[in-house]
Amino acid sequence: MIKIKGLSKVYSSEEGQVVALKNVNFEIKSGDIFGIIGPSGAGKSSFIRCLNLLEEPTEGQVIVNGQDLTKLNTKELRQARKKIGMIFQGFNLLQSRTVADNVAFPLELAGVSKSDIKNKVNELLDLVGLADKANNYPAQLSGGQQQRVGVARALANEPKLLLCDEATSSLDPETTDSILDLLKDINEKLGITIVLITHEMEVIKQICDRVAVLEKGYIIEEGETIQVFTDPKHETTKRFVQSVINADIPEEFYQRSSVLESKSGKLIKVSFVGEVVKEPTFSTIIKEFDIDANILYGNIDKIQETSFGILLIELTGNNFQIKQAVNYLHEEGLQVEVVRSDESVRAIS
Numbered sequence: 242m243i244k245i246k247g248l249s250k251v252y253s254s255e256e257g258q259v260v261a262l263k264n265v266n267f268e269i270k271s272g273d274i275f276g277i278i279g280p281s282g283a284g285k286s287s288f289i290r291c292l293n294l295l296e297e298p299t300e301g302q303v304i305v306n307g308q309d310l311t312k313l314n315t316k317e318l319r320q321a322r323k324k325i326g327m328i329f330q331g332f333n334l335l336q337s338r339t340v341a342d343n344v345a346f347p348l349e350l351a352g353v354s355k356s357d358i359k360n361k362v363n364e365l366l367d368l369v370g371l372a373d374k375a376n377n378y379p380a381q382l383s384g385g386q387q388q389r390v391g392v393a394r395a396l397a398n399e400p401k402l403l404l405c406d407e408a409t410s411s412l413d414p415e416t417t418d419s420i421l422d423l424l425k426d427i428n429e430k431l432g433i434t435i436v437l438i439t440h441e442m443e444v445i446k447q448i449c450d451r452v453a454v455l456e457k458g459y460i461i462e463e464g465e466t467i468q469v470f471t472d473p474k475h476e477t478t479k480r481f482v483q484s485v486i487n488a489d490i491p492e493e494f495y496q497r498s499s500v501l502e503s504k505s506g507k508l509i510k511v512s513f514v515g516e517v518v519k520e521p522t523f524s525t526i527i528k529e530f531d532i533d534a535n536i537l538y539g540n541i542d543k544i545q546e547t548s549f550g551i552l553l554i555e556l557t558g559n560n561f562q563i564k565q566a567v568n569y570l571h572e573e574g575l576q577v578e579v580v581r582s583d584e585s586v587r588a589i590s
C-alpha cells in the first residue's frame with residue numbers, strides 16, 4: 242500500500258543544512274499498524290510529515306496506493322490527502338468550534354451537504370464514544386476526549402490511511418491505553434492502515450504489527466513487532482526493548498546454579514515465542530530421560546496475542562540423558578542454549 246523509496250529530507254537553516262532523513266526505504270502493507278520509533282531528533286516527525294507531503298521530501302518517492310505523491314500537482318495532492326487522515330500530539334482542534342463542528346470541518350471543506358454532514362458526524366462521534374459531547378467545546382474536554390475528537394475528525398473523509406504523530410505522548414498511561422484500543426478497533430473494524438510515530442516502546446508493544454527503528458535519519462532495524470522484541474539486533478533497539486520487557490536473565494540467577502562448577506549437569510537458557518511451552522514439556526523430560534530439572538528463573542510476557550519468554554533451567558543427572566533431553570526441547574520448537582561456565586562468569590562480573 243505504501244512504498245517509501247530513497248526518501249531523504251534535508252532542512253536548510255541559518256546555521257547550515259540539517260539532514261533529517263537519509264535514503265529511507267521500506268513498504269507498509271495495507272491493513273497493518275506500522276510503528277516508527279526512535280530517540281528525539283531521529284527524524285520521526287519529518288518522516289510522518291513526508292508521508293502526506295506536509296513536508297516535501299528532498300529526494301525520493303512516497304507511493305500510496307500506486308500513486309507517487311511527490312509527482313502530483315496541488316489539486317491532485319489535495320484530493321489524495323483526503324484519503325490520508327492525521328492526528329497530532331497536541332490534538333490541533335479548533336477551540337472556537339464545538340466537538341460536532343470540529344468533526345464536521347473537513348466535510349464542509351469537501352462540500353458535503355448539511356444533512357449528510359449531520360449523519361456522518363453523529364456516526365463518528367458514536368464510534369469514538371463521544372455522542373454526548375457533541376455540543377461541548379474542546380476546552381471542556383479531557384486530553385483523551387480531545388484526542389477522540391481528533392480521531393473522529395481524521396476519519397471524516399473515510400481515509401484509507403491514518404497517520405498518528407505522537408498521538409498519545411501527552412496523555413497519562415490509562416488514557417493512552419484507551420486511545421490505543423480505539424486505534425486498534427478502527428484498524429480492525431474499518432480496515433484502515435495506521436502509521437504511527439512514537440518514542441515509547443510500550444505503544445509499539447500494544448498495537449503495532451510491524452516496527453521500524455529510526456536513528457539519526459536512518460532506519461536501523463525493521464520487522465514484525467514480535468521478532469524485533471524477541472531478537473533485537475541493534476544496540477538502540479535493544480535499549481528500547483529493555484525499556485518495556487525484561488528480555489535478559491538477571492545476573493544473580495546464574496549464581497544460584499551449582500552445576501556450572503561441578504560439571505555434573507547443564508545449565509540451559511530456554512527461550513520461546515508462541516504457545517510452544519505446553520505444561521507437560523518439562524515434566525516429560527524429567528520422566529522420559531530420568532533427569533531433574535530445576536527452574537532457576539522464568540519470565541513470560543505477551544505482545545498482543547503472542548506470548549514469549551525465557552527460562553533458566555538446571556538439568557542434573559546422566560550427561561548422555563541430559564543431551565537427549567536438550568535435543569527433545571529443540572524438537573519441541575524451543576530455543577535452547579547451554580550456558581558455559583565462562584559465560585556465566587561474564588554475566589556475573
Ligand SMILES: Nc1ncnc2c1ncn2[C@@H]1O[C@H](COP(=O)(O)OP(=O)(O)OP(=O)(O)O)[C@@H](O)[C@H]1O
Pocket residue numbers: 252253254259260261279280281282283284285286287288440
Ligand atoms: N524545520 C526545520 N528546520 C531545520 N531543522 C529541522 C526542522 N525540523 C526538524 N529539523 C531537524 O531535523 C532533525 C530531525 O527532526 P525531527 O523533528 O524529524 O525528529 P524527531 O525524531 O521527530 O524528534 P522529536 O522526538 O524530538 O520530535 C533534528 O535534528 C531537527 O532539529
